[in-house]
Amino acid sequence: MEVYYVALPLIYPWKTAYGEDTHIHSVLVRMFSGIHEGWGETTPLFAPTYSPETASSAFFLITQVFGPPIVGKDWASAAALRDYLAVFKGNPFAKAGVEIAWWNLEAQIRKIPLHRLLGGKTRLVEAGQDFGVQDSLDMLLGNIEKAVKQRFKRIKLKAKPGWDVEMLEAVRGAFPKMTFHIDCNSGYTLDHLPLFKKIDKFHLAMIEQPLFHDDLVEHAELQKQIETPICLDESVKSPRDMRLAIKLKSCRYVNIKPGRVGGLQNAMEIHNLARDNGIPAWVGGMLESGIGSGVNIELATLENFAYPGDVFPSERFYVEDLTEPAVQFTPGKLGFQPSDKPGIPYAPVMERIEKRTIRKAVVKAGKRSGSRKGD
Amino acid sequence: MRIDRMEVYYVVFPLIYPWRTAYGADPDVHTILVRLQSGNQTGWGETTPLYAPCYSPESSVGVYHTIREYFAPQIVGEDFPTARHIQERLKHFKGNYFSKAGIENAWWLLKAHMEEKPLHQLLGGTRKAVESGTAHGIKENLDMLMEAIQKGIDDGYKRTKLKFAKGWGLEMLKPVRANFPQHTFHIDCNSSFTLDDLPMFKKVDKLGLAMIEQPLPYDDLIEHAKLQAQMQTPICLDESIKSVRDMRLAIELKSCRYVNIKPPRVGGLQASVDIHNLAKENGIPAWVGGMLESSLGKGVNVELATLDNFVYPNDIGPSSRGIKEDITEPTLEFPGKEKIFKPSTVPGIPFLPSPAKLEKLTRHKFVLEK
Numbered sequence: 001m002e003v004y005y006v007a008l009p010l011i012y013p014w015k016t017a018y019g020e021d022t023h024i025h026s027v028l029v030r031m032f033s034g035i036h037e038g039w040g041e042t043t044p045l046f047a048p049t050y051s052p053e054t055a056s057s058a059f060f061l062i063t064q065v066f067g068p069p070i071v072g073k074d075w076a077s078a079a080a081l082r083d084y085l086a087v088f089k090g091n092p093f094a095k096a097g098v099e100i101a102w103w104n105l106e107a108q109i110r111k112i113p114l115h116r117l118l119g120g121k122t123r124l125v126e127a128g129q130d131f132g133v134q135d136s137l138d139m140l141l142g143n144i145e146k147a148v149k150q151r152f153k154r155i156k157l158k159a160k161p162g163w164d165v166e167m168l169e170a171v172r173g174a175f176p177k178m179t180f181h182i183d184c185n186s187g188y189t190l191d192h193l194p195l196f197k198k199i200d201k202f203h204l205a206m207i208e209q210p211l212f213h214d215d216l217v218e219h220a221e222l223q224k225q226i227e228t229p230i231c232l233d234e235s236v237k238s239p240r241d242m243r244l245a246i247k248l249k250s251c252r253y254v255n256i257k258p259g260r261v262g263g264l265q266n267a268m269e270i271h272n273l274a275r276d277n278g279i280p281a282w283v284g285g286m287l288e289s290g291i292g293s294g295v296n297i298e299l300a301t302l303e304n305f306a307y308p309g310d311v312f313p314s315e316r317f318y319v320e321d322l323t324e325p326a327v328q329f330t331p332g333k334l335g336f337q338p339s340d341k342p343g344i345p346y347a348p349v350m351e352r353i354e355k356r357t358i359r360k361a362v363v364k365a366g367k368r369s370g371s372r373k374g375d
Numbered sequence: 376m377r378i379d380r381m382e383v384y385y386v387v388f389p390l391i392y393p394w395r396t397a398y399g400a401d402p403d404v405h406t407i408l409v410r411l412q413s414g415n416q417t418g419w420g421e422t423t424p425l426y427a428p429c430y431s432p433e434s435s436v437g438v439y440h441t442i443r444e445y446f447a448p449q450i451v452g453e454d455f456p457t458a459r460h461i462q463e464r465l466k467h468f469k470g471n472y473f474s475k476a477g478i479e480n481a482w483w484l485l486k487a488h489m490e491e492k493p494l495h496q497l498l499g500g501t502r503k504a505v506e507s508g509t510a511h512g513i514k515e516n517l518d519m520l521m522e523a524i525q526k527g528i529d530d531g532y533k534r535t536k537l538k539f540a541k542g543w544g545l546e547m548l549k550p551v552r553a554n555f556p557q558h559t560f561h562i563d564c565n566s567s568f569t570l571d572d573l574p575m576f577k578k579v580d581k582l583g584l585a586m587i588e589q590p591l592p593y594d595d596l597i598e599h600a601k602l603q604a605q606m607q608t609p610i611c612l613d614e615s616i617k618s619v620r621d622m623r624l625a626i627e628l629k630s631c632r633y634v635n636i637k638p639p640r641v642g643g644l645q646a647s648v649d650i651h652n653l654a655k656e657n658g659i660p661a662w663v664g665g666m667l668e669s670s671l672g673k674g675v676n677v678e679l680a681t682l683d684n685f686v687y688p689n690d691i692g693p694s695s696r697g698i699k700e701d702i703t704e705p706t707l708e709f710p711g712k713e714k715i716f717k718p719s720t721v722p723g724i725p726f727l728p729s730p731a732k733l734e735k736l737t738r739h740k741f742v743l744e745k
Contacts, residue, residue, distance in 0.1 A: 016467075018449075018467045018468075047444075047445045047468060048441065048445065048468045048469050048470060048471055049467055049468060049469065050469070051469055051470070052432060052433075052469045052470025052471050053432075054440075054441065054444070054445065056440045056441075056444055057434075057436075057437040057440060057441060060436045060437065060440060061428070061434065061436070061437065064436055065426075065427045065428070065434065065436070087396075087398045087429060088398070088427060088428045088429060089428050089429065089430070089431055089432045089593055090428060090431070090432025090470075090594075091428055091432050212620070213469055214470075214594070216597070217596070217597065217624055217627075217628065240592070244597055244598075248597070367399075
């Protein structure tokens, strides 16, 4: 197992609660078995502002704690790997890096596209458009106009206190028919209920993650009081969370990101639980390279992914992505055709990875570091 | 106060017996020490998740890098008149309670040194004595456990905590209760059961325990409420309470009737005091838990335990009970025959890292100065 911590420059800096990221910070796991290899990518942000994890905590956990006992052993299924990792609490992104590499490796060994291995259909994966907080309402309206002309099926708008009701009034006024949803990135509390009652009148497709990042209870309270479906993102980190969310009625949509939930096995189980309970899903995305995006496209071919996903062409973020080819829309479509090659079609380019690598480790078989002789 | 300098130490010190965990055994404690400097005053903080993320999602390795890469640059060179200002400064960063606590607890000792007051005075604690309980892990056989329990009782411990796990559950607990019908026991399940184990817990319910600690998953409040509704024995939450918000939800949902408070688990002393107060207002008694920490962390826990709603003997043990080579001078020991500690009579706490021990046991260190 080889692990690369890479920093890949973005075309535009990514604004976060504490400042700006000029690069994405990504952890790549390259797993070998015999003559085959498979790659996994996991991308919490640089700092713990999306979830408690960071690129560096994922790198150190994979290389020093999770990795050594995995190398040199036989892993017949992703579920077996997940069960081994279950003694370690939380850290779904770190676990996902390893688990996704296993899936791509398995796809290489069996010479089938990843989506076939996951049980998906070979169908076009539709992409949505999204817009962050802009300098002015006019700029936002201009951008939406463009996206509507391009015929995107849905537009996601970032919302935060101060950029919500007024913004939505203007947007809904200008585009009465378009499908919109807002993403709140857990920026609100239950005290904002009157505000959500107002937002409820804009006929949004959904309100994504309005409340606290690991909450299910208060989301259920909010969902009870508004018509617009709540979609959970950060709050669903495992099949267990999904099961509880269903029981408590915390959401009517779910966004699934393999990194956030500990890998593809959990992503599929959450997808199935949601499907069996009438909750449609869609695939979200982190700031990831073509390796991660390629995996998301494969996952999104499962039947219950019924809403356009947050999957984007490479050129939206990067001058030069890590893969060849780069991720591009299927000609004439606003979406992506899944892989027709073993695994995913976006192959990592070693020179580019080496150029962007900040830390690298080769994980050898053995005990985790920190144990002593005789342990 | 302006933080002029931060030093962070990754220190490894040996235990007498290895600490068994889900993934193996730790022969050493991997602890993170934070030293803050303001003018000519200093304050130390200790934070000790396990080496690997087996108690919570945090690990010693993770904490060291999180403080170094993300938190230290937010703190050094800035002014923090209160601990709440530190909380506010770090609030955009999710989770990472242990990392936050390392910094915040150092701030409290710095403040105590500046004001020349014992730490418990700053925290509002009034108890003159802090009671210590004893705890027993999984033993090779029941006879060894009975012997250990008897010895603890003879030594004067008023309550005994027993680790409770699959294969070391009712089969252990029933004979223990039969042998010691009057003694105060509670069990600590370390989140290793699920609601499917309800019939088993119904049997535990008949054994007159003081409480059942953290029976269900480490981040759960909802299923604990379900379990509590069906049990007489109080549930005590440990891992599940990471913040004031968690405590508020636990009260609302009726997830527990006791709470164990560990400063590093909840992000520091400010949150510990706030959780203590919230529990008190809602009739939920508390006690202070402990991680595998040096006498620095233990000393802070003693000060915290002087608050009035800490009414059950705490998981604060003397250094010599488990640590082969502690890092402070002096180390925490019982002052007399009784199993009680006395709060500090010097500014802050009396247990500070010894330079010689730091020299010997530090594995990584970084300094940030502005």
